[in-house]
Amino acid sequence: MNHPAQLDAVRKPLPAELLAALESIFEDRVSTSQAMREHHGRDESSYDPMLPDAVVFAQTTEEVAEVVKLCNAHDIPIIPYGTGTSLEGHILALRGGVTIDLSQMNAVLAVHAEDQTATVQAGVTRKQLNQEIRDTGLFFPIDPGADASLGGMAATRASGTNAVRYGTMRENVLALTVVTSDGRIIKTGTRAKKSSAGYDLTRIFVGSEGTLGIITEVTVRLYPQPEAVSAAVCSFPSTAAAVNTVIQTIQMGVPVARVEFLDENCVRAINAYDKMSLPEKPLLLFEFHGSESSVQEQAQVVQEIAGEQEAIAFEWATRPEDRTRLWAARHNAYFAMLQMRPAGRAITTDACVPISRLAECILDTQADCEKNDMIHGIVGHVGDGNFHVLMMVDPDDAADVARAEGINQRMVARAISMDGTCTGEHGVGMHKMDFLVQEHGEEAIETMRILKRAFDPKNILNPGKIIRWT
Amino acid sequence: MNHPAQLDAVRKPLPAELLAALESIFEDRVSTSQAMREHHGRDESSYDPMLPDAVVFAQTTEEVAEVVKLCNAHDIPIIPYGTGTSLEGHILALRGGVTIDLSQMNAVLAVHAEDQTATVQAGVTRKQLNQEIRDTGLFFPIDPGADASLGGMAATRASGTNAVRYGTMRENVLALTVVTSDGRIIKTGTRAKKSSAGYDLTRIFVGSEGTLGIITEVTVRLYPQPEAVSAAVCSFPSTAAAVNTVIQTIQMGVPVARVEFLDENCVRAINAYDKMSLPEKPLLLFEFHGSESSVQEQAQVVQEIAGEQEAIAFEWATRPEDRTRLWAARHNAYFAMLQMRPAGRAITTDACVPISRLAECILDTQADCEKNDMIHGIVGHVGDGNFHVLMMVDPDDAADVARAEGINQRMVARAISMDGTCTGEHGVGMHKMDFLVQEHGEEAIETMRILKRAFDPKNILNPGKIIRWT
Numbered sequence: 001m002n003h004p005a006q007l008d009a010v011r012k013p014l015p016a017e018l019l020a021a022l023e024s025i026f027e028d029r030v031s032t033s034q035a036m037r038e039h040h041g042r043d044e045s046s047y048d049p050m051l052p053d054a055v056v057f058a059q060t061t062e063e064v065a066e067v068v069k070l071c072n073a074h075d076i077p078i079i080p081y082g083t084g085t086s087l088e089g090h091i092l093a094l095r096g097g098v099t100i101d102l103s104q105m106n107a108v109l110a111v112h113a114e115d116q117t118a119t120v121q122a123g124v125t126r127k128q129l130n131q132e133i134r135d136t137g138l139f140f141p142i143d144p145g146a147d148a149s150l151g152g153m154a155a156t157r158a159s160g161t162n163a164v165r166y167g168t169m170r171e172n173v174l175a176l177t178v179v180t181s182d183g184r185i186i187k188t189g190t191r192a193k194k195s196s197a198g199y200d201l202t203r204i205f206v207g208s209e210g211t212l213g214i215i216t217e218v219t220v221r222l223y224p225q226p227e228a229v230s231a232a233v234c235s236f237p238s239t240a241a242a243v244n245t246v247i248q249t250i251q252m253g254v255p256v257a258r259v260e261f262l263d264e265n266c267v268r269a270i271n272a273y274d275k276m277s278l279p280e281k282p283l284l285l286f287e288f289h290g291s292e293s294s295v296q297e298q299a300q301v302v303q304e305i306a307g308e309q310e311a312i313a314f315e316w317a318t319r320p321e322d323r324t325r326l327w328a329a330r331h332n333a334y335f336a337m338l339q340m341r342p343a344g345r346a347i348t349t350d351a352c353v354p355i356s357r358l359a360e361c362i363l364d365t366q367a368d369c370e371k372n373d374m375i376h377g378i379v380g381h382v383g384d385g386n387f388h389v390l391m392m393v394d395p396d397d398a399a400d401v402a403r404a405e406g407i408n409q410r411m412v413a414r415a416i417s418m419d420g421t422c423t424g425e426h427g428v429g430m431h432k433m434d435f436l437v438q439e440h441g442e443e444a445i446e447t448m449r450i451l452k453r454a455f456d457p458k459n460i461l462n463p464g465k466i467i468r469w470t
Numbered sequence: 471m472n473h474p475a476q477l478d479a480v481r482k483p484l485p486a487e488l489l490a491a492l493e494s495i496f497e498d499r500v501s502t503s504q505a506m507r508e509h510h511g512r513d514e515s516s517y518d519p520m521l522p523d524a525v526v527f528a529q530t531t532e533e534v535a536e537v538v539k540l541c542n543a544h545d546i547p548i549i550p551y552g553t554g555t556s557l558e559g560h561i562l563a564l565r566g567g568v569t570i571d572l573s574q575m576n577a578v579l580a581v582h583a584e585d586q587t588a589t590v591q592a593g594v595t596r597k598q599l600n601q602e603i604r605d606t607g608l609f610f611p612i613d614p615g616a617d618a619s620l621g622g623m624a625a626t627r628a629s630g631t632n633a634v635r636y637g638t639m640r641e642n643v644l645a646l647t648v649v650t651s652d653g654r655i656i657k658t659g660t661r662a663k664k665s666s667a668g669y670d671l672t673r674i675f676v677g678s679e680g681t682l683g684i685i686t687e688v689t690v691r692l693y694p695q696p697e698a699v700s701a702a703v704c705s706f707p708s709t710a711a712a713v714n715t716v717i718q719t720i721q722m723g724v725p726v727a728r729v730e731f732l733d734e735n736c737v738r739a740i741n742a743y744d745k746m747s748l749p750e751k752p753l754l755l756f757e758f759h760g761s762e763s764s765v766q767e768q769a770q771v772v773q774e775i776a777g778e779q780e781a782i783a784f785e786w787a788t789r790p791e792d793r794t795r796l797w798a799a800r801h802n803a804y805f806a807m808l809q810m811r812p813a814g815r816a817i818t819t820d821a822c823v824p825i826s827r828l829a830e831c832i833l834d835t836q837a838d839c840e841k842n843d844m845i846h847g848i849v850g851h852v853g854d855g856n857f858h859v860l861m862m863v864d865p866d867d868a869a870d871v872a873r874a875e876g877i878n879q880r881m882v883a884r885a886i887s888m889d890g891t892c893t894g895e896h897g898v899g900m901h902k903m904d905f906l907v908q909e910h911g912e913e914a915i916e917t918m919r920i921l922k923r924a925f926d927p928k929n930i931l932n933p934g935k936i937i938r939w940t
Contacts, residue, residue, distance in 0.1 A: 204673075207669065
């Protein structure tokens with residue numbers, strides 16, 4: 001898939017002088033090989049690759065600042081790269097330039113168990129962090145699916161299944177180290193849990209997708225590993241019944257740790273892929289964290305609510321192996337869906353609406369998919385009103401791709417009309433730039449543009465993402 | 471108390487043309503009377519009043535935009551005013567200009583009970599909001615003590631006793647309507663619970679103290695009223711024992727709703743003021759929210775932990791009248807402290823540190839007060855590592871005031887050296903501008919300055935607060 005902006009993007013060749021300067025500093029940690037450029041010119045979106053001119057592997061904040069200063073002097077774009085798992089074209093080198101790969105910045109710099117904080121270099125992944133802190137009795141809850149880097153998760157304001165209880169990167173980043181577009185190094189906060197000390201620089205950079213500065217270190221909040229964990233799975237006669245169960249659960253103040261929705265198509269795909277025999281109906285998957293008695297009480301309350309919504313079956317899984325089986329099935333939903341059209345390619349999108357409108361938004365989107373004969377599945381972090389649509393297209397069939405884009409456009413318009421957002425957790429990248437204008441309106445976009453121009457006056461930080469320059 | 475910046479502030483007289491324009495629009499809702507200007511030229515800080523030249527009572531966002539456009543055309547400062555309860559000189563008219571009083575913008579615009587959100591005009595106070603939503607089974611938890619306006623609370627990133635469980639205004643504001651320095655009206659978000667859609671404009675304005683834009687509407691998160699509430703009170707042989715109890719409580723994952731620390735001086739003052747007989751030792755006051763069995767379980771866990779810390783007494787209060795009596799005593803701590811020096815004036819300050827350093831930070835600050843013969847008391851939202859020092863001074867004794875300022879400066883330096891912040895919830899205003907530089911460093915302050923200049927190029931929005939222009 002090509003992006004229209006690609007066609008008229010100004011692509012300036014990499015000055016030999018700049019490359020020589022990078023090579024003198026980074027030696028074999030700078031590469032212009034086709035293979036390396038191709039690896040860094042793609043993400044998990046359906047865009048065709050757009051290659052940077054060079055890739056640099058930085059190991060320290062100071063090295064990142066060096067690259068930025070050099071690129072700034074030559075007006076050359078800079079794109080930060082973590083694990084390459086973004087979904088909306090975030091890291092594609094629309095205008096060429098230098099990609100800074102941060103995967104070698106993978107040190108856990110400090111763990112303060114008493115304070116429940118950790119400070120890591122941007123390339124540390126969430127699984128690595130959890131591995132390194134497992135003996136502290138603490139964990140880092142944010143789980144966007146992919147084993148993304150903490151820097152990338154901060155840059156895209158990631159969230160995932162646990163956000164209903166633990167929040168998103170917005171709530172869980174305490175402080176960042178950031179390299180600005182002119183190569184200055186700033187710290188945006190402290191390890192204090194709260195602060196009223198001036199402008200919230202931390203949250204200016206969280207979600208800015210590398211367009212305002214380059215995140216090199218992240219301080220995050222950690223949480224106590226729960227004393228007890230249990231899961232429950234429940235099928236419903238309708239999407240509305242499932243969503244109403246979630247609304248009432250949250251209104252009762254039940255502190256669910258996760259509540260995931262899967263539509264009939266997903267359940268069917270999972271049954272085939274994982275050899276399971278779940279009822280092929282809308283399904284909710286719950287996880288409860290707390291004390292032994294608390295998780296039991298939570299499950300009981302949810303079971304009662306589900307019963308009032310004519311739930312078909314309510315199965316409560318306390319044994320770790322049963323829980324693991326259920327959640328593995330949820331995590332495999334993406335791969336299971338891919339099997340529904342083995343030669344096809346997945347287009348994924350997400351939106352987030354106030355929960356009172358969620359059933360309606362999902363139902364209308366399902367109807368749109370069916371009307372357009374689109375092979376699709378919907379999963380959702382329904383406690384937050386956030387859902388994902390996965391559509392299987394033939395990437396070589398322009399009409400098929402256009403049909404999927406049409407469904408996406410109408411889903412976003414629907415979410416916005418319900419006072420929701422065009423993306424709950426995937427981010428904007430290149431794919432949702434027009435939707436962003438639709439959501440915020442021209443005046444707010446102008447304010448975003450004022451911010452971008454002030455922080456990156458030369459438009460060298462990941463240009464062509466989030467908002468148009470003019 | 472005078473502020474040095476006051477002496478060299480450029481104060482431009484209000485142009486007659488501007489006043490005439492305001493009067494033609496606002497008629498009797500614009501005032502230049504001495505009494506009105508004096509009322510709006512002070513807050514709860516110990517600064518002498520600094521009067522605006524005129525006060526306008528706006529009733530709509532559009533009216534606020536009108537005032538801003540007129541003032542912008544004449545380069546005249548604009549100061550938003552809610553309830554006047556800020557603590558660091560936030561709303562004082564250092565350079566004169568027009569104060570926009572938002573107290574008549576006091577409509578609750580929408581309550582979406584299923585989504586647990588409310589949208590209010592900026593002048594609605596937290597008690598008013600809770601009064602208007604009491605039949606929904608929901609409540610708005612953030613309680614900074616004063617019955618502040620939601621606009622003011624957003625502008626200062628307020629928090630208070632409930633923040634340990636429910637977060638601060640940073641976490642609980644979903645969206646704002648803001649008037650920019652050139653009089654544009656923007657909406658910064660939607661009612662979606664989470665979003666990755668572009669720059670986080672909401673959190674740029676939360677905590678910006680009226681210096682980047684004027685908040686006119688606020689959408690906040692609401693929470694289910696807990697099924698059960700209980701309180702516990704417990705005295706300790708030492709500050710360290712009390713703080714260690716809190717650290718362990720939080721590490722056990724007990725979801726306390728409130729945990730407040732009071733030092734011996736506060737307890738003594740409260741005993742005298744409220745005719746109570748609490749042991750005159752460091753004291754913790756807990757509140758638990760949840761189901762009947764959950765609050766019981768939480769209290770039991772805390773009692774066990776407190777026992778290990780040699781707690782002197784642990785009293786568990788489930789009856790509403792007992793709870794109310796305890797919390798009234800906590801809320802009266804300020805007034806009780808005032809009685810410790812009836813002719814004196816209170817100087818209050820706050821800081822926030824990682825909780826592992828809290829006991830040390832409080833103890834060193836107490837020792838500093840005692841060494842300087844300062845009548846003082848310390849209360850803290852200890853679950854967050856946040857504490858307040860109240861010092862009683864003779865406002866006419868410059869040496870006494872200087873002693874208090876010295877204690878404040880050393881407390882802030884101590885907090886910053888512990889990777890904490892110069893203010894957990896009071897904000898910067900005029901009083902903590904130098905501390906802000908100390909905390910963030912010149913490079914980060916320069917980034918804040920870039921933001922301020924981009925959003926308010928004429929420096930007309932609450933000038934002289936948060937950061938110095940040059």
